[in-house]
Amino acid sequence: MKEARFYEKRDDGRIICRLCPDNCLIAEGKRGACKVRKNDKGTLIAENHGLISAAHVDPIEKKPLYHFYPGRPILSLGTAGCNLHCLFCQNWEISQSTVEEVPLQPLSPAQAIEAARRIENNIGIAYTYNEPIIWYEYVEDTARLAAQAGLKNVMVTNGYVNPEPLKEMIPLIDAFSVDLKGFREEFYRKYTKSRLEPVLESLKMIRESGKHLEITNLVVTGLNDDPDEFERLTDWVAGELGGRTILHISRYFPAWKMHNEPTPLSTLYRFYEIARKKLDFVFLGNVPGTEGREDTLCPRCGATVIRRTGYVTRITGLDHEGRCTSCGEKVLEHI
Ligand code: SF4
Structure with missing residues (x-):
């Protein structure tokens, strides 16, 4: 537990949390919508500070980040709670729980650094599995120590955060994997409660910061699988963030409260073609045997420079500076 940041006290004992755009008004003894920030006698407490629901060594490709030190492992940490309530959440057991409802283990920021340093070839620490924004103070404390230890910090986030906290967080994070779950307000309101x-504002801020950014769009059958909506999404990404923005198109499988059938492969292949018209780097995820749609192609000469099969990654056409060995084009900044 730790006192939370970004809140205002009111005379009547209630608190307004300003961390995310929900701006929850929290009565004494109650929690905000993320279930882990609690009004304790007029002080907002981050109940999940230093508490871990999951700690695994994952390939960086699992975040998914395909152009950030490809093929390397990263220590991945999660806690409890989330400020979104996506009906199709794959990690709902931890994301929709209070700290009392899910088994948690203590891990201080210093212990996290020690654990990360013991892992061979480790890039650093990824804050993932549930939403790390609602773990703000722990991520901040740990990321500072990680940077001092020469480790990278990765945030896997829904991007639903107020501008001021994001502005302070960006300098501490080296790479962001952001979910862009759809491109209609109604979809976000109805199915994610956000x-x-x-x-979109967060994505623009991250892009402007120059930090590494990759976007994931989970295509949920019957909810956000309209090709016109997806085309508007790719138009926006290309127009506002640039044609070299990395986009992962991910296959949905039934989870939590959503029982629609898994995304048909034909939809994913069609979306891949739509996105490739605007973006240089498009990947299909959660799909076995994509016939090259997981590979990185050089945007100038078309050579396959990174081959992927599931989480097996082979760099086949890049030099140590991330340039294409066929034409010299700079493809990767972080290799
Ligand atoms: S971080 Fe949690 S408590 Fe704060 S505004 Fe968002 S949902 Fe509400």
Whole structure:
């Protein structure tokens, strides 16, 4: 537990949390919508500080980040809670729980650094599995120590955060994997209990910062699988963030409260073609045997420079500076 940041006290004992665009008004003894920030006698407490629900060594490709030190492992940590409530959440057991409802283990920021240093070839620490924004103080404390230890910090986030906290967080994070879950406000409101516009603003801030950014769009059958909507999404990404923005198109499988059938492969292949018209780097995820749609192609000469099969990654056409060995084009910044 730790006192939370970004809140205002009111005379009547209630608190307004300003961490995310929900701006929850929290009565004494109650929690905000993320279930882990609690009004304790007029002080907002981050109940999940230093508490871990999951700690694994994952390939960086699992975040998914395909152009950030490909093929390397990263220590991945999660806690409890989330400020979104996506009906199709794959990690709902931890994301929709209070700290009392899920088994948690203590891990201080210093212990996290020690654990990360013991892992061979480790890039650093990824804050993932549930939403790390609602773990803000722990991520901040740990990321500072990680940077001092020469480790990278990765945030896997829904991007639903207010501008001021994001502005302070960006310098501490080396790479962001952001979910862009759809491109209609109604979709965000109805199925995630949040809003699209703040996520778009976060994406623009991250892009402007120059930090590494990859975007994932989970295509849920019957909810956000309209090709016109997806085309608007790719138009926006290309127009606002640039044609070299990395986009993962991910296959949905039934989870939590959503029982629609898994995304048909034909939909994913069609979306891949739509996105490739605007973006240089498009990948299909959660799909076995994609016939090259997981590989990185050089945007100038078309050579296959990274081959992927599931989480097996082979760099086949890049030099140590991330340049294409066929034509010299700079493809990767982080290799
Ligand atoms: S971080 Fe949690 S408590 Fe704060 S505004 Fe968002 S949902 Fe509410």
